[in-house]
Amino acid sequence: MESINSVLSKVIYNQHGIKVTIGTIVFLIITLLATQLILRMVRILATKRLEREDKNRFKTVFTFLKYIIFSVVIVTTLDATGVKVTALLAASTALFVGIGLGMQKLFQDIISGIFILIDKTVTVDDIIEIDKKVGKITEVSLRTTKAITNDEKVLVIPNHKFLNEILFNWTQNDKLTREFVDVGVAYGTDIDFVKALLLGIAVQEAAILSHPEPNVFFEDFGDNALKFRLHFYIEDSFHVPLIKSQLRYKIYNTFQENNIQIPFPQRDVHIIQKSE
Numbered sequence: 001m002e003s004i005n006s007v008l009s010k011v012i013y014n015q016h017g018i019k020v021t022i023g024t025i026v027f028l029i030i031t032l033l034a035t036q037l038i039l040r041m042v043r044i045l046a047t048k049r050l051e052r053e054d055k056n057r058f059k060t061v062f063t064f065l066k067y068i069i070f071s072v073v074i075v076t077t078l079d080a081t082g083v084k085v086t087a088l089l090a091a092s093t094a095l096f097v098g099i100g101l102g103m104q105k106l107f108q109d110i111i112s113g114i115f116i117l118i119d120k121t122v123t124v125d126d127i128i129e130i131d132k133k134v135g136k137i138t139e140v141s142l143r144t145t146k147a148i149t150n151d152e153k154v155l156v157i158p159n160h161k162f163l164n165e166i167l168f169n170w171t172q173n174d175k176l177t178r179e180f181v182d183v184g185v186a187y188g189t190d191i192d193f194v195k196a197l198l199l200g201i202a203v204q205e206a207a208i209l210s211h212p213e214p215n216v217f218f219e220d221f222g223d224n225a226l227k228f229r230l231h232f233y234i235e236d237s238f239h240v241p242l243i244k245s246q247l248r249y250k251i252y253n254t255f256q257e258n259n260i261q262i263p264f265p266q267r268d269v270h271i272i273q274k275s276e
Contacts, residue, residue, distance in 0.1 A: 024081045031077045032070065039066055061117055064110060064142055105160070106143065112159035113142040121162055122169060127237045129168035130161060136238050150241055170237045176209070177237045181247050184225030186261040191218065191226065197258065198230045201250045207243045209233045225263045 010022050043062055047055045115121070122128055122145060126137045135147030135155045145162070147155040161167075170177055185194055195216045202214035214232040221227075230251075234243060255262060 020083060021081075024078070024083060027081055028074065028077050031073060035070065035073050039069065060140075060142055061114055064114060105158070109143045109159045112163045113140070113145075116140060116145070116159055116162055117142075121167070122172075126172060127170040129170065130157065130165060134170075134238075150238065175235050175237070176233055177235075177240075178212075178231060178233050179237075179240050179244065180232070181230045181244055181251070182219070182227065183230070183248075183251055183255075184222060184227050184262060185255070186263045187226060189226065189260055191228075193258070194226075194228060194260065197254055197260070198228065198251065201247065201254055202230060202232050205232075205243070205247060205250070207234055207236060207239070207246075209235065224265050 039062075043059070046062075047058055117140060122137050122140060124137050124140065128135060128137060128147060133149065133155060135149045137145060137147050138154075139146040143159060145157045145159060147157065149155060183198070185191075195218075198216045199214060202208050203210070208214060209232070212233050214230065217229045217231065219227040219229045230247070234240065236243070252262070
């Protein structure tokens with residue numbers, strides 16, 4: 001027993017008023033292992049009855065809290081074993097200041113990530129628009145959120161952007177969204193016929209929902225055209241550029257077949273010739 005005590009009491013570091021023995025290291029390891037075991041049991045019990053999405057959200061936040069708990073356990077354990085933690089912190093003040101300044105953005109992203117996970121600002125499969133870029137959320141983590149764009153490019157968004165900038169979540173309330181396509185026709189065109197053609201095109205498009213029904217609005221008397229807007233509802237906002245493109249193809253071809261002119265901007269130029 002005395003030999004064990006002598007080994008544990010052997011000093012391995014003793015500088016600047018900080019004394020660390022083998023017993024300190026052993027006690028710290030045992031404490032960390034016990035903390036890890038307790039935290040694992042808590043996580044299992046807490047996530048046992050949660051849905052899969054909520055379970056993943058809880059695990060992400062819990063990982064961050066676990067780091068904080070381990071930090072507190074380490075400081076408390078060292079203090080309990082006689083290590084002067086205040087002297088250790090004082091000796092490392094300059095280092096901690098440098099680390100703090102360097103990791104300021106990192107902690108801002110992490111705190112923002114916790115808020116996002118808790119209040120569900122964005123979730124997986126949401127379609128968002130930020131910085132004039134549209135993407136479908138594929139992963140929400142503590143530091144970053146990943147989204148994939150229409151052209152299969154991956155957006156890696158630092159989480160602090162969701163709190164500092166305006167975010168459009170197209171599908172947070174519902175996956176149903178209302179979209180529109182604008183078109184102009186020449187003055188003198190039968191506007192009722194135009195409305196009927198546009199509604200007929202919308203009804204035939206598979207991606208457009210029949211309920212709520214599509215509608216056509218006479219938007220304005222333009223400089224060169226009568227302006228119409230076809231409103232419609234879809235459930236696949238992520239592919240809305242493709243849906244709008246298909247509609248424009250069909251509108252153009254249908255108008256051509258029915259002799260409806262889509263005008264382009266025109267200007268009358270009057271040349272005044274002065275007599276000498």
